[in-house]
Amino acid sequence: xxxxxxxxxxxxxxxxxxxxxxxxxxxxxxxxxxxxxxxxxxxxxxxxxxxxxxxxxxxxxxxxxxxxxxxxxxxxxxxxxxxxxxxxxxxxxxxxxxxxxxxxxxxxxxxxxxxxxxxxxxxxxxxxxxxxxxxxxxxxxxxxxxxxxxxxxxxxxxxxxxxxxxxxxxxxxxxxxxxxxxxxxxxxxxxxxxxxxxxxxxxxxxxxxxxxxxxxxxxxxxxxxxxxxxxxxxxxxxxxxxxxxxxxxxxxxxxxxxxxxxxxxxxxxxxxxxxxxxxxxxxxxxxxxxxxxxxxxxxxxxxxxxxxxxxxxxxxxxxxxxxxxxxxxxxxxxxxxxxxxxxxxxxxxxxxxxxxxxxxxxxxxxxxxxxxxxxxxxxxxxxxx
Numbered sequence: 500x501x502x503x504x505x506x507x508x509x510x511x512x513x514x515x516x517x518x519x520x521x522x523x524x525x526x527x528x529x530x531x532x533x534x535x536x537x538x539x540x541x542x543x544x545x546x547x548x549x550x551x552x553x554x555x556x557x558x559x560x561x562x563x564x565x566x567x568x569x570x571x572x573x574x575x576x577x578x579x580x581x582x583x584x585x586x587x588x589x590x591x592x593x594x595x596x597x598x599x600x601x602x603x604x605x606x607x608x609x610x611x612x613x614x615x616x617x618x619x620x621x622x623x624x625x626x627x628x629x630x631x632x633x634x635x636x637x638x639x640x641x642x643x644x645x646x647x648x649x650x651x652x653x654x655x656x657x658x659x660x661x662x663x664x665x666x667x668x669x670x671x672x673x674x675x676x677x678x679x680x681x682x683x684x685x686x687x688x689x690x691x692x693x694x695x696x697x698x699x700x701x702x703x704x705x706x707x708x709x710x711x712x713x714x715x716x717x718x719x720x721x722x723x724x725x726x727x728x729x730x731x732x733x734x735x736x737x738x739x740x741x742x743x744x745x746x747x748x749x750x751x752x753x754x755x756x757x758x759x760x761x762x763x764x765x766x767x768x769x770x771x772x773x774x775x776x777x778x779x780x781x782x783x784x785x786x787x788x789x790x791x792x793x794x795x796x797x798x799x800x801x802x803x804x805x806x807x808x809x810x811x812x813x814x815x816x817x818x819x820x821x822x823x824x825x826x827x828x829x830x831x832x833x834x835x836x837x838x839x840x841x842x843x844x845x846x847x848x849x850x851x852x853x854x855x856x857x858x859x860x861x862x863x864x865x866x867x868x869x870x871x872x873x874x875x876x877x878x879x880x881x882x883x884x
Contacts (some may be wrong), residue, residue: 524786530706531790538702544643545695555711555846561662570764571663578670578757583750585681593743595689598624603740604634611801611825616861617812618761629808635686636804637735639694642682644724647704649675651720664765671761674754681747689743694803695741699794706791718784721762722842723791726881729755730834759842766846785848789856792839799831840865 538542543550566572597604600623607613610633618626652675656668686693696704707719732755736748770776776784805818813821822828840857843849844866849857857863 500539507660508726524783526783530710530787531702533780534702534705534709537705538698538706540702540860542698543705544698544701552705552708554650554654556658556713556716557711558657559660561660561665564662566663567711568661568663568764568768570768571661571667571761574757574761574764575663575667575670577672578667581679582670582673585598585677585684585750588750589681589746591688595741595743597690598625598627602742604630604744605735606738609633609735609738611827612809612816613820615821631690632692632804632808633801635690635692636688636694636801637731638682638690639803639877640697640700641697641728641731642679642686642693643700644728645675645682645702647700647707648720648724649679651707651716653709655713655716655720659717660713660767664761669759669819671758674758676814678751678754685744686748690858697800697803699800703791714766715784715787717762717766718788718848719791721758722766722846723788723795725755725758725762726839727795727835729759730838733829734830734834759838759867761853763845764841770847781850782852785850787855788843788848789853792860792862794835795835796832836862837868839867841868 528686595604596602610618610630612618612629618629621629644666649672652668652671656665656672659665659668683693703719703724707716710716712721729752735751737746770781770784800819800822802815802818805815809818822842840849840862851868854863857866
């Protein structure tokens with residue numbers, strides 16, 4: 500049975516596997532193969548209560564305690580000032596009722612299947628049930644991503660080579676733990692529903708945990724995953740009428756704005772060092788970031804939701820095509836890359852060599868959007884609300 504399931508997963512993952520290493524970089528392809536096999540084929544993130552990964556990160560002790568990075572020092576002061584207590588600062592007494600039509604969890608425009616004839620035939624209760632499930636699926640993936648961010652932040656704090664970055668990193672570890680707490684509490688107490696990790700997200704987390712280079716963890720988590728989260732959280736907050744969710748997301752957005760800014764400041768300084776990185780190393784990072792962008796684009800195919808509600812009605816390829824063209828996916832692609840592409844450019848990884856790849860995906864139009872360092876953390880958060 501396990502072999503049969505693996506074969507089925509291999510067939511279903513064919514388009515994603517063929518897309519892997521679109522950059523043609525063999526080193527990047529080699530790094531992706533293990534995580535892709537474990538995530539897409541074996542589906543290690545599903546059907547189990549825990550997964551053990553061989554995470555690697557060196558511990559870089561700094562015995563001089565030199566504070567030589569003023570922008571990171573300023574960010575650390577902001578992080579200390581803006582800490583919040585999820586138990587006392589959020590009103591958890593708010594009742595969340597998916598069947599309450601006066602308080603819409605998410606609008607129809609956020610439902611990828613809203614225009615499908617089969618969905619239109621459902622009664623009001625059935626539509627609200629699927630609306631509730633779509634939100635649970637989205638928040639579940641954010642929860643799983645926040646756990647990955649918690650582990651990555653802890654690893655980076657030990658290995659980043661600057662004391663100012665270590666001190667700021669300690670606040671991000673606290674932030675990510677708080678995010679895991681609030682998303683799990685909302686899913687468990689209010690929505691009473693949680694989905695397993697999406698296979699593409701598992702591949703990304705597996706990839707980041709097993710790479711020992713601190714800047715690669717920064718690239719994957721601070722620039723890519725946190726950049727996506729920043730845009731996605733702001734989008735959901737702007738369309739939801741549910742007051743508890745909106746309050747929760749407002750707090751999380753302020754934290755995420757700092758996290759993205761942390762990544763851009765640290766990597767722009769590191770990659771900007773003369774002689775700090777060879778041309779070959781820079782090419783690898785440019786290609787690696789592009790591959791992650793493709794994986795993150797595919798992260799929102801919502802196969803876990805599809806398996807529960809729509810597998811009886813259509814094949815997976817039909818579902819994928821419908822989802823890719825949905826207003827939800829267009830909105831997420833826009834908000835995701837609007838945040839990510841300017842930051843890739845700011846840290847020096849949007850070279851003339853890779854620009855045609857982003858142009859083919861229609862993403863270069865976002866390169867002139869403000870990068871994280873062009874705004875304060877509060878301005879970044881405010882721009883999303």
